[in-house]
Amino acid sequence: MELPAFKLPQIDLPFDVPTLLHPPIDHFVIAIPVLVLIIEIINLVLKKRAIGVLTFFMLLLGMIVAIAAYLTGTVDGKEAYDALSQAGQSELKEHKLLGTYLMLFSGVVVLFKLFSAMARKGLVKAIYLLVLIVFVAGILKQGKDGGELVYEYGANVERVKALDDELFDCKDELSDAEDELKDAAQSEKSSSTPTKETAVSETTPASDTTATTESKVNSSSEDSSTSAKDLPENAIEKVDSEPEAVKIETH
Structure with missing residues (x-):
């Protein structure tokens, strides 16, 4: 079951809250209500008024310590939030929400203790003890969740x-x-x-040279053909008759 989310208005304190004070204060937040519950159960048998007064002042002290735990937890939570994983950040938000409820609930426990002392009726005392038991259960769960934040997600380590x-x-x-x-x-x-691009430019002159060579060869062949045409007809006839003369001499 998820608790309804809400946020308390931020109060500017006249002093700066030091970091890493949340863990030692939490020990008192857990120990005081548990001790009060044990004393109240014993006082059901003893029925001493002095014990009732003692538990009342202990609950007042527990409420003050719960407020201190909330303030120090807010500071330490901001310090640890960025270094946590996404799952750790989600767990930290739930831890803060439950801590806010428990801080407010500590005042409710004090009021029920005051009513039970004034009424002196069994029903009112029974309701007070029930409220105290619920508060202690919430405190123990909060302590367990805080330990998981440290040991599983490394909060403020x-x-x-x-x-x-x-x-x-x-x-x-x-x-x-x-x-x-x-x-x-x-x-x-x-x-x-x-x-x-340089390679392409280097191959271009080579092709130009090849084309120039081919043109020279073509021009020389044309010149030779032209010179053959310009020879006189008598010279051509002499060239044609020379092989016949050679043949007669051999015979």
């Missing part, structure tokens, strides 16, 4: 905070390395593009 800082630094270094790798890849691509 110095070593956990140090490891979290180291992890954050490693993530920053990793992101910087990835950025440098991307920049190097881009610079490599940009440097390879001019090389390709």
Whole structure:
């Protein structure tokens, strides 16, 4: 069963609440109501008025300590919130909500104790004891949840905070390395593009040279054919008759 969420108005104190005072104060918040419950059960048999007065002042002290636990818990919670995981942050919010209810409920317990002392009736005392038992059960659950915040999620544990800082630094270094790798890849691509253009420009003169050579060959062949046409007809006839003369001589 989830408690309805609500938030108390923030009160500016004339002094700063030190951090890490919440754990030692919690010991008194748990111990005082448990001790009062034990004394009240014993007083059901003894029925001493002095014991009733003692438990009343003990409950007043418990209410003051509960307020102190709420204030110190608010400070320590803000200090630990950023270093917790998402599950730890959710657990911390629930812990704060239950602590707020218990702080207010401590005043209700004091009022019921006062009514039971004034009425001196068995029914009122029974209701008071029932309210006290519920309050003690809530305090014990709150202590258990606070222990889980420390042991499971590392709330306000110095070593956990140090490891979290180291992890954050490693993530920053990793992101910087990835950025440098991307920049190097881009610079490599940009440097390879001019090389390709240079290769293309170098192959172009070679093709021009080949074309020039081919044109020279074609022009020389044309010149030779032209010179053959320009020869006189007598020279051509002589060339044609020379093989016949050679044949006659051989016979």
